Amino acid sequence: MRGLRIKALIILLIMSIATIGCVDSNLSGDNNGKTNEEEKNYEPEYGGEIAIPISPIDTINPLLNKNESLYNFYNLVYEGLFTFNESHDVENVLVDSYKIENEGRTINIKLKDNVKWHDGENLTASDVKFTIDVLKYAARNSLYRDILNQYYNSIRPENIEHILSLKIVDEKNITIDFDRSYSNALESLTFPILPEHQFTNDAGESSYKEILDQKDDYTPIGTGPYKFVKYEKQKFIELESNDNWWREKPYIDTVIGKILEEDVELTSFNARNVDLARVSGRDWEKYADNKNTKIYEYVTNNYEFLGFNFRNKIFQEKEGKTLRKAIAYGINTKNIIEKNYMGHATESDLPLLHESWLRNEDETKYQYNPDKSKDLLKKAGFVDSDKDGILETPSGEKLEFNLLTNSYNSLRTDTADMIIEDLKKIGISVIPDYSNKDEDKASNEQIESDWETVISKTRSGKFDMVLIGWGLSEIPDLSFAFHSQKINDGTNFIAYNNPKMDELLVSAFNAEDREAKKEKYSEIQNILLEDLPYVGLLFRNDALLIDNRVKGDINPREYDLYTDVYKWFIPKELQNDPSNENDGTEEQE
CATH class of the missing domain: 3.10.105.10 (Dipeptide-binding Protein; Domain 3)
Structure with a gap:
């Protein structure tokens, strides 16, 4: 816990914001994720399971989260109106189109028509308004404001407070007004959108306080490629593929977030108990000759x-x-x-x-x-x-x-x-x-x-x-x-x-x-x-070490380590026995 406190202190002192960098063009893709011998070409197939490490967490509520690894994990579950691309520019996610007006003070947004929550309900403009209202309420409350200040993403009081008002035009159209001409208006709308109906009582009233007070009994419901199955406290979070995702069905069926102390993450990866690990510093070259591992380096x-x-x-x-x-x-x-x-x-x-x-x-x-x-x-x-x-x-x-x-x-x-x-x-x-x-x-x-x-x-x-x-x-x-x-x-x-x-x-x-x-x-x-x-x-530069049985378009970024995870896949012959591909090779210690 002290290590986490030090990390939080450093983040606050040097103004780290959650951040996440883009991939260097000469580092990304198959040229970067390489092994020593030429790899067999596989066609994408459905099925299989991967395990992702998560450092110990206090809560699985995304708005009360100060954990960077859980933030990256939740990018599989939740989506924002916008996200950042490889050029650190905003690109649409839940937004079909937008128009900036009123000298940069107003954004008119049209939502995508084909987006559903994991429970089958349609995404609406009311969900966007509810999420923003919750964040504005939290930014004004001293208890929650401190939490938002340490959030890894764009949910920070100084970003949220520029949002002056939000008007629902109809089910799929909203107008957001800012308190000034604000050049980071689109960037400030990259936070995850939450479903209003999940926090609405029988009388049809939604509660800001209810979502912010749900620490232990929270059920994540998003619109992303994976949906929540279960959480065993301080052990794991299980996700399954969202067959009705608005983009396309992910290839990998199950994602397990294993909760591990940070100092055992690499040990667990070496033992092949998790399928990936993030590494910093200077010492990941020792994995270059490991046939079980691919290295994906990014800026x-x-x-x-x-x-x-x-x-x-x-x-x-x-x-x-x-x-x-x-x-x-x-x-x-x-x-x-x-x-x-x-x-x-x-x-x-x-x-x-x-x-x-x-x-x-x-x-x-x-x-x-x-x-x-x-x-x-x-x-x-x-x-x-x-x-x-x-x-x-x-x-x-x-x-x-x-x-x-x-x-x-x-x-x-x-x-x-x-x-x-x-x-x-x-x-x-x-x-x-x-x-x-x-x-x-x-x-x-x-x-x-x-x-x-x-x-x-x-x-x-x-x-x-x-x-x-x-x-x-x-x-x-x-x-x-x-x-x-x-x-x-x-x-x-x-x-x-x-x-x-x-x-x-x-x-x-x-x-x-x-x-x-x-x-x-x-x-x-x-x-x-x-x-x-x-x-x-x-x-x-950091790197993402990934078990070599995991294939596909793997392109980590600082902002989102698991970018395009729906394109990752595990060949059928490797889905049940990860050692098949590399029989006779020694594990990297």
């Missing part, structure tokens, strides 16, 4: 960067910008990815999700070029007067900075060590403000205390440079990091202040349509690359 929303403290005069004005650019050209990010991340990361200058529709381009501007770094420093007047290899300012101050990061994150400390070596080569001395400690031997208390120290130092400005990360949201808004009003809030801890950036961030938030939003983000990117408040490094 996460976890963004790593080097931030500067703009309270320090040396990082200000024209000379400060030149210094920041020299540092950017002086860091060998590709080397960091190859040697520290074992290739399992994706280089990025910008804190915009990989392959996002809002990006101008995915190419990085500041490629490693130490000669260019030295030339920029020389032109800015930094010289090595003592001939000791460390440059000085025109006033005689050494280019010497401290670098803060969290000691018990070996990926970060190892990256910081490499940055220190890179910058030394261009005449900048960097002193580590961390200890290289064995993360595996650290107690939860040590890890938590260390992270709290990092947060305290960044928010109080007690650093020169900091190596840290954000868990970026699928709902784009960079104001938290770069708007001057967020300096006092602590999320703009680098104290970056650019009036033009402030203006653009507000304009992007209030854009009247999708085209205007993209135009504003194009200008924001240009300023970020010119001002360099961060030296952007990379997005971390």
